[in-house]
Amino acid sequence: MKKIIFICMIMMGLLLVGCQPKYEINSKIEQIILRVGDTYQLNVTHPIGEDLTYRDPKQLVSISKLGLITANAPGETTIYIEAANTKRTSIAIEVILDPSSMRVYFVDVGQADCMIAILPNEEVLMIDCGLDYESTMGDEKYPSWAHIEEILTRENIQVIDHLIITHNHSDHYYYVPELIASYEVKHIYSSGSVRYNSQYLMIMRSIEYAGLTVEVLETGDFIIDEGPLTLQVVATQVVEEDEDINYSSVMTKLTYYNRSFMLTGDAGSDPGDGEPIALASGIDLNSDVLKVGHHGSMYASGTSFLQAVTPLFAIITTAQVTSTGHPHNSALDRLASIEATILQSKDYGTVLFTTDGFDLSYTTEKVPS
Amino acid sequence: MKKGFVEMIENNSVIVIYDDRTKDVFPMDVFPENVKIDMQVTVENGQIIELLPPSDALKKEIDELTSKLFVSFKDRKKK
Numbered sequence: 100m101k102k103i104i105f106i107c108m109i110m111m112g113l114l115l116v117g118c119q120p121k122y123e124i125n126s127k128i129e130q131i132i133l134r135v136g137d138t139y140q141l142n143v144t145h146p147i148g149e150d151l152t153y154r155d156p157k158q159l160v161s162i163s164k165l166g167l168i169t170a171n172a173p174g175e176t177t178i179y180i181e182a183a184n185t186k187r188t189s190i191a192i193e194v195i196l197d198p199s200s201m202r203v204y205f206v207d208v209g210q211a212d213c214m215i216a217i218l219p220n221e222e223v224l225m226i227d228c229g230l231d232y233e234s235t236m237g238d239e240k241y242p243s244w245a246h247i248e249e250i251l252t253r254e255n256i257q258v259i260d261h262l263i264i265t266h267n268h269s270d271h272y273y274y275v276p277e278l279i280a281s282y283e284v285k286h287i288y289s290s291g292s293v294r295y296n297s298q299y300l301m302i303m304r305s306i307e308y309a310g311l312t313v314e315v316l317e318t319g320d321f322i323i324d325e326g327p328l329t330l331q332v333v334a335t336q337v338v339e340e341d342e343d344i345n346y347s348s349v350m351t352k353l354t355y356y357n358r359s360f361m362l363t364g365d366a367g368s369d370p371g372d373g374e375p376i377a378l379a380s381g382i383d384l385n386s387d388v389l390k391v392g393h394h395g396s397m398y399a400s401g402t403s404f405l406q407a408v409t410p411l412f413a414i415i416t417t418a419q420v421t422s423t424g425h426p427h428n429s430a431l432d433r434l435a436s437i438e439a440t441i442l443q444s445k446d447y448g449t450v451l452f453t454t455d456g457f458d459l460s461y462t463t464e465k466v467p468s
Numbered sequence: 469m470k471k472g473f474v475e476m477i478e479n480n481s482v483i484v485i486y487d488d489r490t491k492d493v494f495p496m497d498v499f500p501e502n503v504k505i506d507m508q509v510t511v512e513n514g515q516i517i518e519l520l521p522p523s524d525a526l527k528k529e530i531d532e533l534t535s536k537l538f539v540s541f542k543d544r545k546k547k
Contacts (some may be wrong), residue, residue, distance in 0.1 A: 291538055
């Protein structure tokens with residue numbers, strides 16, 4: 100009797116093995132986001148070239164025999180890809196109807212930083228509001244504040260929902276008191292690093308006077324996490340009194356559907372600096388637009404970081420007059436090697452990117468002579 | 469005579485910001501080797517006549533202020 104049971108078990112095992120699909124479809128994509136009317140060519144293959152069939156039970160998309168998807172109606176669905184004797188695979192698809200647009204200004208503040216984004220949720224994000232001290236001699240200041248106000252006025256902005264101070268240098272936070280005095284600022288964020296000088300004290304006093312706090316960020320924090328719209332901290336740290344303040348730069352990634360912006364402050368590539376922290380974070384750094392770290396310094400935009408970001412566009416905030424020589428040739432060479440389109444504020448003025456999370460376009464204030 | 473502080477030391481240049489929010493850029497070699505950011509500087513006729521670390525009173529004031537102002541982002545989000 101035992102012998103019969105044993106033989107049956109072996110036969111059942113063989114039967115089960117025989118039922119297992121022999122092949123797996125080659126597909127690396129797990130999720131696709133499309134707008135109604137968009138098409139997308141699937142890149143999936145069968146290991147021995149069997150014909151694949153595609154099926155969307157909800158029929159939000161239509162799929163040709165060659166795997167060309169057309170998005171027909173908004174919603175979420177899963178398409179199934181099948182073939183004989185092959186393990187079925189699936190891809191999640193989200194179809195969007197008329198997504199809102201997002202506008203991201205890299206304001207020409209000379210060799211200083213200010214980015215203003217009008218987000219699709221109608222909030223306003225500002226990263227830094229600095230004065231170009233490089234071009235400022237004596238009382239004659241570069242019109243950094245005038246350029247910031249020009250954009251805020253153009254966009255009819257009265258409220259800044261999120262203000263990130265990437266780090267405590269004048270070319271990144273000089274105009275915080277002016278901003279707080281003239282506009283309603285809801286949240287201020289920083290690395291939590293401290294300076295011990297009269298200017299820093301004045302900036303902190305202005306924040307206290309406005310009844311605000313400074314929210315201290317950590318790597319990985321999501322400042323905004325609203326479905327397709329996210330703003331995540333990819334690197335930051337507290338630096339001590341004698342350490343390089345640039346190392347504390349709050350680096351963030353702003354994402355809306357399929358488009359992303361990597362915003363770096365003055366982070367660099369040396370060990371212990373922001374770029375290695377971002378690389379070690381495990382966060383996907385791939386972005387369409389890179390605000391180049393530290394005005395194009397040779398100590399920023401390391402090869403490993405650029406290969407992880409692979410930007411289409413690289414914004415360098417710099418001025419005609421600098422004592423630092425920014426941008427440095429070695430950084431420009433590394434950016435050229437990844438074939439990014441380089442847009443320097445000294446040549447193009449303020450640069451505006453517009454995206455609905457799918458298309459991405461830009462306009463510049465000036466055309467280089 | 470103008471008083472200010474060392475804002476930045478970079479590429480052999482020292483940027484000094486004065487109390488009236490104007491600035492000067494000095495070559496590194498006009499400063500002693502121990503120059504650090506946030507040191508308090510007194511300048512007269514383009515010469516550095518005094519260089520001191522930030523005062524204990526200033527440090528205490530800033531530490532007290534930031535301990536009130538700084539809050540954890542994570543804690544704020546939880547509320």
